[in-house]
Amino acid sequence: MRWGLWTLAARAARGPCSLCTRQSSAAQGLGSGATIFALSSGQGRCGIAVIRTSGPSSSHALRSLTAPRDLPPARSARLRLLSDPRSGEPLDRALVLWFPGPHSFTGEDCVELHVHGGPAVVSGVLQALGSVPGLRPAEAGEFTRRAFAHGKLNLTEVEGLADLIHAETEAQRRQALRQLDGELGQLCCDWAETLTKALAHVEAYIDFGEDDNLEEGVLEQADSKVRALEVALDTHLRDARRGQRLRSGAHVVVTGPPNAGKSSLVNLLSRKPVSIVSPEPGTTRDVLETPVDLAGFPALLSDTAGLRDGVGPVEQEGVRRARERLEQADLIVAVLDASDLASPSSRNFLDTVVVPGGGQSSGGSTQRLLLVLNKSDLLPPQGPGPCPALPPHLLLSCLTGEGLDGLLETLKTELAAVCGDPSTGPPLLTRARHRHHLQGCLDALSHYKGAEDLALAAEALRVARRHLAHLAGGGGTEEILDVIFRDFCVGK
Ligand SMILES: Nc1nc2c(ncn2[C@@H]2O[C@H](COP(=O)(O)OP(=O)(O)OP(=O)(O)O)[C@@H](O)[C@H]2O)c(=O)[nH]1
Ligand SMILES: [K+]
Ligand SMILES: [Mg+2]
Numbered sequence: 070m071r072w073g074l075w076t077l078a079a080r081a082a083r084g085p086c087s088l089c090t091r092q093s094s095a096a097q098g099l100g101s102g103a104t105i106f107a108l109s110s111g112q113g114r115c116g117i118a119v120i121r122t123s124g125p126s127s128s129h130a131l132r133s134l135t136a137p138r139d140l141p142p143a144r145s146a147r148l149r150l151l152s153d154p155r156s157g158e159p160l161d162r163a164l165v166l167w168f169p170g171p172h173s174f175t176g177e178d179c180v181e182l183h184v185h186g187g188p189a190v191v192s193g194v195l196q197a198l199g200s201v202p203g204l205r206p207a208e209a210g211e212f213t214r215r216a217f218a219h220g221k222l223n224l225t226e227v228e229g230l231a232d233l234i235h236a237e238t239e240a241q242r243r244q245a246l247r248q249l250d251g252e253l254g255q256l257c258c259d260w261a262e263t264l265t266k267a268l269a270h271v272e273a274y275i276d277f278g279e280d281d282n283l284e285e286g287v288l289e290q291a292d293s294k295v296r297a298l299e300v301a302l303d304t305h306l307r308d309a310r311r312g313q314r315l316r317s318g319a320h321v322v323v324t325g326p327p328n329a330g331k332s333s334l335v336n337l338l339s340r341k342p343v344s345i346v347s348p349e350p351g352t353t354r355d356v357l358e359t360p361v362d363l364a365g366f367p368a369l370l371s372d373t374a375g376l377r378d379g380v381g382p383v384e385q386e387g388v389r390r391a392r393e394r395l396e397q398a399d400l401i402v403a404v405l406d407a408s409d410l411a412s413p414s415s416r417n418f419l420d421t422v423v424v425p426g427g428g429q430s431s432g433g434s435t436q437r438l439l440l441v442l443n444k445s446d447l448l449p450p451q452g453p454g455p456c457p458a459l460p461p462h463l464l465l466s467c468l469t470g471e472g473l474d475g476l477l478e479t480l481k482t483e484l485a486a487v488c489g490d491p492s493t494g495p496p497l498l499t500r501a502r503h504r505h506h507l508q509g510c511l512d513a514l515s516h517y518k519g520a521e522d523l524a525l526a527a528e529a530l531r532v533a534r535r536h537l538a539h540l541a542g543g544g545g546t547e548e549i550l551d552v553i554f555r556d557f558c559v560g561k
Pocket of ligand 1: 325326327328329330331332333334345346347348349350351352353354373374375443444445446447465466467468469
């Protein structure tokens with residue numbers, strides 16, 4: 070009889086995929102038995118406020134506040150009078166929901182109280198809950214941490230949830246939702262399974278050597294699996310950090326000669342008076358940065374000093390800062406006065422920034438550049454007139470708003486190239502942590518290839534698999550978890 074691949078894989082796996090096997094509560098030290106409660110909807114006066122509990126005393130808490138009523142049917146809303154268990158004083162008429170564990174968000178017994186959103190109602194109900202023995206207020210992110218501990222979410226899903234809560238633009242929301250849906254985690258799982266199989270082949274060879282019982286070419290099969298995985302990991306790492314940019318915002322830097330209308334454009338795009346606008350050249354000196362939603366993408370928009378030489382020390386420092394910021398840009402918006410293209414400052418800017426631009430940043434990566442000819446309202450009807458070698462550009466008037474729609478459309482295309490389109494393609498790596506572990510996995514695979522004996526090769530595969538496990542949160546250290554859960558608010 071020959072050993073089939075299934076048998077081999079089963080031998081090496083010794084149980085289910087470590088990534089799919091999620092954290093147990095014991096592993097996370099949550100055995101305190103405390104039941105937590107918090108306001109889970111936003112603070113302040115509102116129509117409805119949602120208060121949640123999680124933990125073994127949830128049912129007791131619900132009974133205490135709705136006495137003498139029984140628990141409502143699981144996962145079904147009921148209208149109940151809530152009263153303070155100490156004084157019996159009515160607090161509110163509320164919708165209550167009972168989620169017995171493990172079929173709840175955290176995996177524990179949970180209760181949701183949908184109360185009227187007045188501050189006095191909310192604080193009255195929170196105080197009443199606090200008076201129930203075994204209940205204490207939740208810490209930031211504690212509900213999600215319990216969900217993670219009970220295997221309801223893996224770490225990449227937790228990160229997706231944090232990003233979803235913080236998402237400010239459409240593109241960020243899409244990316245976060247995909248991660249919350251577990252796409253990145255699933256990908257890691259598939260990769261880990263590939264490694265498990267490759268490891269099975271290597272270990273079988275170690276155990277049985279040239280034995281007749283062993284299927285032919287087991288080592289070659291392991292090699293080819295590892296090669297395919299290397300290609301996949303490499304492709305993911307070469308994503309130009311699009312997922313990270315989408316999470317934290319692309320750096321868009323507005324530059325141009327003095328008085329081209331850079332500050333006017335920044336104010337127009339951010340819809341607020343970020344920068345001072347004046348007819349005096351050299352108005353902007355410092356770099357002024359503002360986060361904006363640009364056509365659905367998050368961006369950090371920087372206004373900078375007009376580029377020119379031969380000025381006083383203060384403005385010269387502004388120009389130095391502007392050039393420094395330009396180096397860090399993902400996208401450069403180069404602004405020129407359309408009615409002043411022949412001036413020395415315009416020509417100089419075209420020759421030094423625009424024409425060699427779209428070029429290299431100091432990091433060696435390619436920068437994108439968008440040329441905008443502003444003040445189109447000052448042009449004669451026939452356009453800017455002859456201007457040799459003008460690269461592709463857009464016409465705009467910050468004064469009248471003409472050309473703004475076209476500019477936003479182009480910005481959307483450019484930012485989609487910088488940040489990636491979160492709706493299509495493979496899930497993007499959204500954090501430095503993800504890159505670190507994928508790179509670690511890739512490095513381990515290169516040790517596998519260079520290993521002089523099979524025991525070392527097998528160990529390299531185990532290291533590689535461990536990196537994928539860390540990415541999905543298996544065996545993650547407390548410090549990493551603390552950093553991730555710190556992003557959450559109380560009640561989530
Ligand atoms: N006619 C016209 N004037 C404009 C337009 N955009 C800006 N301006 C005017 O141009 C002058 C300079 O505008 P700013 O936005 O301060 O220009 P800037 O490039 O930031 O200038 P510095 O910071 O000094 O480099 C101001 O008087 C604006 O009102 C436009 O589209 N049409
Ligand atoms: K100005
Ligand atoms: Mg300015």
